[in-house]
Amino acid sequence: MADLRRYFDDIQQGEEYESPGRTVTETDIVIFAGLSGDYNVLHTDAEFMKRSIFGERIAHGLLGLAMQAGLFTRATQAYATLAFVGLRWKFKGPIKIGDTITLHAKVIAKKETAKPDRGLITLQRMVLNQRGEVVQEGETDLIVERRP
Amino acid sequence: MTPQAHLFFDDVEVGMTVATPAITVTGAHVGIFEGLVREPGADPGGVPDLLPLCLAIGLGWRAPAPPLVVLAFMRFEWEFVRPVRVGETISSRARVLNKRAMREGGVVVEEREILDAAGEVVQRGRFTFLVGRRPKEAVA
Numbered sequence: 639m640a641d642l643r644r645y646f647d648d649i650q651q652g653e654e655y656e657s658p659g660r661t662v663t664e665t666d667i668v669i670f671a672g673l674s675g676d677y678n679v680l681h682t683d684a685e686f687m688k689r690s691i692f693g694e695r696i697a698h699g700l701l702g703l704a705m706q707a708g709l710f711t712r713a714t715q716a717y718a719t720l721a722f723v724g725l726r727w728k729f730k731g732p733i734k735i736g737d738t739i740t741l742h743a744k745v746i747a748k749k750e751t752a753k754p755d756r757g758l759i760t761l762q763r764m765v766l767n768q769r770g771e772v773v774q775e776g777e778t779d780l781i782v783e784r785r786p
Numbered sequence: 787m788t789p790q791a792h793l794f795f796d797d798v799e800v801g802m803t804v805a806t807p808a809i810t811v812t813g814a815h816v817g818i819f820e821g822l823v824r825e826p827g828a829d830p831g832g833v834p835d836l837l838p839l840c841l842a843i844g845l846g847w848r849a850p851a852p853p854l855v856v857l858a859f860m861r862f863e864w865e866f867v868r869p870v871r872v873g874e875t876i877s878s879r880a881r882v883l884n885k886r887a888m889r890e891g892g893v894v895v896e897e898r899e900i901l902d903a904a905g906e907v908v909q910r911g912r913f914t915f916l917v918g919r920r921p922k923e924a925v926a
Contacts, residue, residue, distance in 0.1 A: 666822065673818050675844020678856065699859040700843060704836050708824035721866065722835045724911075728861040
């Protein structure tokens, strides 16, 4: 079968990707609370949150982060990724039930590594809501195989 | 005396540490996570890198210490030291690095680590939270 993954050599600095949208539902938040065990009132107590600065329940920050990782796989052809080595991430605004998020990603750095069969790709990522507001943003570092 | 239910900004001390109970990462966790976020591609027996981090947050709520009154998770920097495999048992450890008062509460920076069953670090980084102040009426 043809290898459709993109290698370090194929990926160009400055490439940009736009994902499809995904509407974040109450179900997503409930499943994430159950999976993670994070039942913080921010995500689970509708009455308490009516009186909060957000006015309603909000998605877990890490749910938004995890969802954008999924959106990335739908935004572009898969990279030949060997490892996800790190990230720097900011939670800039709430994701509320019914919000639709999209991911905008851009390759901002390509670096050689000590090992000749791989390289480091840094992506800048922005998670936007339906109003175009940045709700999360950051950078992720991936180790990607070189073309064999 | 009633045990304290919450840890407010005023209660946080630099250097405080919290260790959580452990959890075994199962194929069910991986299946639910992959279905939820649609991040396929972990090799058989592999665990998506973000899953241990998500589980570690929940473990924090089970730690034998009152939970921080987090108003907002502001940012974090994270390093994936090595992949985690299905069947491994992980736990988490946090230490307060610094705190800074603000008008509506305060910023608390924690160093967090996720450990394997042997106590080796598999992921680590720094979390920055906005933490609430103790409400006036709650002062003992």
